[in-house]
Amino acid sequence: MKRYMTLCASTAIFAALPLPAQETKTYPAPSEIVAAAKAEEWVAIAQSDLLVMDLAPLNNKPRRVVIQLMPAPFSQGWVGNIRKLAGAHWWDGTSINRVQDNYVVQWGDATEKKALPEGLAAVPESEYSTPLAAIPLDFFKGACVELNTRFSEDGKSARIAAFSLPVESMKDMDRGCQNRDAYGHLTANAKGFSFAYGARPTDREDIFSDIKAEVWPTHCYGMVGVGRNLSPDTGTGAELYTVIGHAPRHLDRNIALVGRVIEGIEHLSSLPRGTGALGFYEKEEERVPILSVRLGNAAKDVPVFEYLGTESESFAAYADARANRRDPFFNVPAGGADICNIPVPVRRKGK
């Protein structure tokens, strides 16, 4: 029995213990690589690109959720609406109304009677994804997908071909590249987010040769999206949700993604699950009151957040380690990684 007690320490699972002295090479865990990254490899997020949601306290403890808004050129119609809604203090007094296990937490106006501010955009469905040609050349710099500056005569074809080719080598894997994800798409990290690249299923034949290629953010854990009704409605941004389970990638290109929770997601993911259809709370008293939602530069006591630059050497090492765990706990490295298992590290500045 004594043997078991030693071996089965409750803290043992996944713990990264130092290797014995006789080992000549050590492989750090992803968390150790991130902790050792140089200060200049981190990129500060502008406070105006944060959305700060304060929920009613629980057991006298504040509950703050911080969201990084999606960078241009993705989803900017909805992001603009969200800036207006936050500026109008529109969410103050609304609530979290839906918690569906292994799926989403959703918030907004449960009464459906609250007037929206003037001037919100009606964003077309075409904005769910972005044509490759509309993406700045340096957006994916350093990612497995490097936009090539060599243009063909029409300025398009060569650029697409250079976006990414199926990669096989471990060097490419080092950048968090995969051949394809489970959906047949290429994926990459950039600017704190993850993206997929491909064509419409009907255009799949043309994926590497045709202008139909497009890029879109992926529904990974913690991503924030825009609730909507049936097409052609795309939602305004007033009704938001975040993913609290396995990545529902089938929602990609069917709903707008506008951000990612970078701190405090536990205040959402640990809420009691709703017992109504789709996880909606059935009783008003189950809803969680939202005290306020503000842009980061309009909220109190917001620290500076920074993400690990996806073009940095440390990010490359981190992505490689996520795909090929060799730290002491692991026996068989996976040899690859789902893009949603390579979340871009985020921290409070310098912490």
Next chain:
Amino acid sequence: MKRYMTLCASTAIFAALPLPAQETKTYPAPSEIVAAAKAEEWVAIAQSDLLVMDLAPLNNKPRRVVIQLMPAPFSQGWVGNIRKLAGAHWWDGTSINRVQDNYVVQWGDATEKKALPEGLAAVPESEYSTPLAAIPLDFFKGACVELNTRFSEDGKSARIAAFSLPVESMKDMDRGCQNRDAYGHLTANAKGFSFAYGARPTDREDIFSDIKAEVWPTHCYGMVGVGRNLSPDTGTGAELYTVIGHAPRHLDRNIALVGRVIEGIEHLSSLPRGTGALGFYEKEEERVPILSVRLGNAAKDVPVFEYLGTESESFAAYADARANRRDPFFNVPAGGADICNIPVPVRRKGK
């Protein structure tokens, strides 16, 4: 404003509304396909293959978690230990000690002093996966990967080649097949669980031609695994965890998977996150008491559970719908699905 109120019904997101009358073809949602499955397409799970964990009530409401144990030939050394531990009432009075967001909930003996029952097996690491030749020919019947009964002279090679070839057609997709997952492996559902097929990364060249091929269960949401210390320890089964976030597939073949939560996972996934390292609770009073853990045939008031047979026509239609959502909410079908997004449907018998 009025328009918005109509469009932005809080129940709108993902709701499956009937199509307008002028549409000639309707595509049911995955949930509708499952609801319409014939009674004979469901397969009852033996009560002796269930593990029933009763937690201390919360707000006077019982909290029961039901786990389906992993079928042979996978992980049977640990499953045998778990049967002994349940028979000895070993978990009674232990607790849930760790809740790490987007990762795992873990339970067992927080004191690390409780004596284990006699006769537990020390299972070797080789049992994390199973050689293809050791899997019954009908195990994956009807899945995208059909074990072929044609044998080569040595009884091995032909069988491996027939396990699955990379598939491209939608017919294959109908069975929940994918070309490869994000880890470069083929995947399939069977007996209520999901599995991957491949070789060690070092053996990758030989994946379709060599006996090194193996099959292993996948770390999807709700899967239950065995906590362990550093290799060569593989854990006894006394320390268990379940996945409550995006599938940590890098744990595949590094930890034993012994079951899957089929009811009551919300009692685990909605627990407050631990604030200690790795999500361990720092204070004793944070731990959630476990009243009892029993096999299903030794627990009270356990209904019969059944899973949708993975060889059934309804499962094929369900897997196709998961990969290609065409119900009214969706505009762009994904054209594929991560194996962890095709969970085998489970229900109380006939419900």
